[in-house]
Amino acid sequence: MIQQEKIEIALNSIRPFLQRDGGDVEFVSVENDIVSVRLVGACETCSMQASTLKAGIEESIMNAIPEVKGVVSV
Numbered sequence: 001m002i003q004q005e006k007i008e009i010a011l012n013s014i015r016p017f018l019q020r021d022g023g024d025v026e027f028v029s030v031e032n033d034i035v036s037v038r039l040v041g042a043c044e045t046c047s048m049q050a051s052t053l054k055a056g057i058e059e060s061i062m063n064a065i066p067e068v069k070g071v072v073s074v
Contacts (some may be wrong), residue, residue, distance in 0.1 A: 002030050002065055010064035011037070014056050018043055025057055033069040035061055049073070 007027050018024050023043030028036040037057060039049060046052065058071035 002067060006065050007035055007061060010061040014060045028074055033067055035068055035071045036074045037071060039073055
């Protein structure tokens, strides 16, 4: 089972970059090894949202927790 604490640690590693641009990310849930997050602040409407999710957030989480199969935004 994937622990929320590990996910939060991975999110904290990318959070400063998001916050620097006025955004942030919140953990929502994990089901079937898929992590759901919510992009907030400037990240909600940013044209780079998909890239941030995949190249930044998903990569950070999957590097820290190999059993995660993907990350989705809700």
